[in-house]
Amino acid sequence: MFRGSLFALAFSATLWAAAERKPQEQAREPQNPVGYSADTVREGRKTYLRLCQYCHGADGRALANPDFEAPSLRAPSEWRHGSSDAELFVSIRDGAGHEMPPFGRQLGDDKIWQLVHYVRSIGPKELRAAPAKQGQ
């Protein structure tokens, strides 16, 4: 029982550590430098239609892909590689898992951030960034 208690404690500690991000780790994550606006979303959509719709579908629901089950971009809770803006950016830039290829070489950082905004625009409203201030 003693060993079981130790194990449970260690397991709980591990889970807690994974759930809590330390401030310095959060600070190192990339931040979206591109403001959220209609123009940004429109540019992101162009990129999405060319490069992403094949796997994730024209509407982001990924229902029509004949090759494999890509996640729906309208349901961040189902994503396997994180759902923050930074995690989304990294997945697009570096690839995710076995199926999603990296797009970092094809797209510059600005294009990827625009894409992040577009993905947010078709997902839950509470995850969208605040509108960009004028001139941003």
Add this chain to the structure above:
Amino acid sequence: MANKQMDKATSVSRRNFVAKGAVAAAVAAGAKASTTERRDSNIEVPGEVPASLAEAPNPADFPMTGAQVFAKACKKEGLAALFCAPGNYTVINALASEGIPCYGGRTEGMMCSAADGFARVTGEVAAASGTEGPGFTNMIMNIAAANAARSPLLVLASNMTLGLEDTEQAIQRVYQQPTTEGMKKYGKRLINPHRVHEYAGYAFRQLKSGVPRPVHLDFPGEVARRTFESAEDLRYFFDKSKYRTDTKPHPSPGEIAKAAAMIRRAERPIIVASAGVFYSKAWDALKIVAEKGNIAVVESGPSRGHFGDEHPLSANTAPDALLSADLVVLVGQYCMPNIGEYSFDPDATFIRIDPDAADIGRNLPIDLGVVSCEKAALEALAEELAPRKRPAWRDELAAARAAFEAQNDEHYKLGLKYSQEAGCVHPAVIAKELEDLLYRGDIPKEQTTVVSGGYGIARYTRRRLRAYRPGQICNGAYQYGAIGPDVGYTVGAGAAVQQGTGPHAPYKGAPVVAVTGDAGFAYSAMELETLTKYRIPAIVIVYNNNAWGVWRSGESGGRSRTSRAQHMYLFQENLRYEKIGEALGARGEYVTKAEDFAPALARSYQAAARERLSTVINCQAIKEFWSARDYPPGLLQKVEPGCMAYYH
């Protein structure tokens, strides 16, 4: 097929190929080969086959059966070939007697794909036939694929007799017309024997006008076997010049003027030359338009080659340039993509030239629609268009092509490394070595017709396969995504080259090459027997990675390596598909190292060119090559339109 004809036709390819070192290379490779190649010398083509093929046609004359009347109409219409499995005997025998080239294979379905493949690489009408009931329903997938590709396919079948329908007497009784609903342009179960010639007219009016699709006719025994003493016994018995017209719709001068003005204003115009350009044989007019206006051209459709890949205005291998196009002219694009499926800027200006007004504006909003036969429209545009230079656009195209080739070279270097690490053959190596043999060696680059099939392997080979003349590449999985018919398409494409039909005339008798995967090979492997029986020389490359290409779909969300579903996606490892080739009269090569692929390919091409022997080259790989994480870039993405396209 007479050997002398074959010898003369292939003398350029074979002599040059043999004389300039390929033999030496093959012999040298053979001396140290770690591959195996065997052919069973006990397998023989029975004497009846060449004797039957050498028989002179025996055209029928009155009194004729319904089948003979129909066959005669097909002959006059220039039906280019029939592909079948036995059944519908009266009709297929009548077609053979009339002198139409006929091929009998092992499965109705794959022979239907053979007819489709023949049509895709020639633009001519080809027929497929199966027996009623199970023979016919065995063709459903293949008819659907031909329909998706918009192929001019004539589907024939016997059908339950009129007098006993609904009784289920005997066997093979089914209503066949409903089974092709949604996958044909026209269909009819013939019920009035006196109208058999009339319905031949119905069929060919549909096959030879507008946008082609399959036409399906069923022949109950009362129709096929009815005897007619004279033409007076037949209703509507007229020559084809009376029952249809070859006239094509021409564009309105006003619309052509608008199109020319839009092109003049554009900085980076591009033409998407699709199936309609090929079927209307408009490649010369296309070239004039492109060169006069310095307009880029990219291909789409079930075949490639109507705008050669080596042309400085070709964008087939310039995917990075597609987004820059500010004006897109879609010509003969029958299978219409949705917004964004083509890698053009959604805000670009779009013109669509199509013979079917009802399709213009479907899926993609257009800025100008021109209803016309593609050839007529391009000829009118060539007249109307003012010459214009676009050096910046040409430079961008050249840079994009160079970037694409650089990417290919990078894949190849990685492929060699992965092949060494994994002890097998990476698809990038197969693609590169195939390109080198077909286009960069001693074989004339326009010579070899290729059936580009497979799933994952195709993502690599399509990047390297080139087309320099019309009909040089058959795009196997086009639109329907059927990976199985590849060997079937090879029978058809090979027959087209063997006969020298249409654009294949200068290369009559040359070998053909097919690329397929282990999953797809299973569907149509038996037609290797058809290839060897008819001495159609084909090299069938089977990419063997021990699984369905989508095998990762069986994993459980990436969190664990296996799941209860995964066994359904996997095959046994290291299966010997080349032995199927050997067992069916062809040669077999099993390649397990990257450095052995090129010699195996060289030997196989030599055997095909010299002895008209087909070969199965079984290339051993691993399923893990599709992982973008473990073997980047893994399963490659595709960009459409262009050389990688197969959706639209």
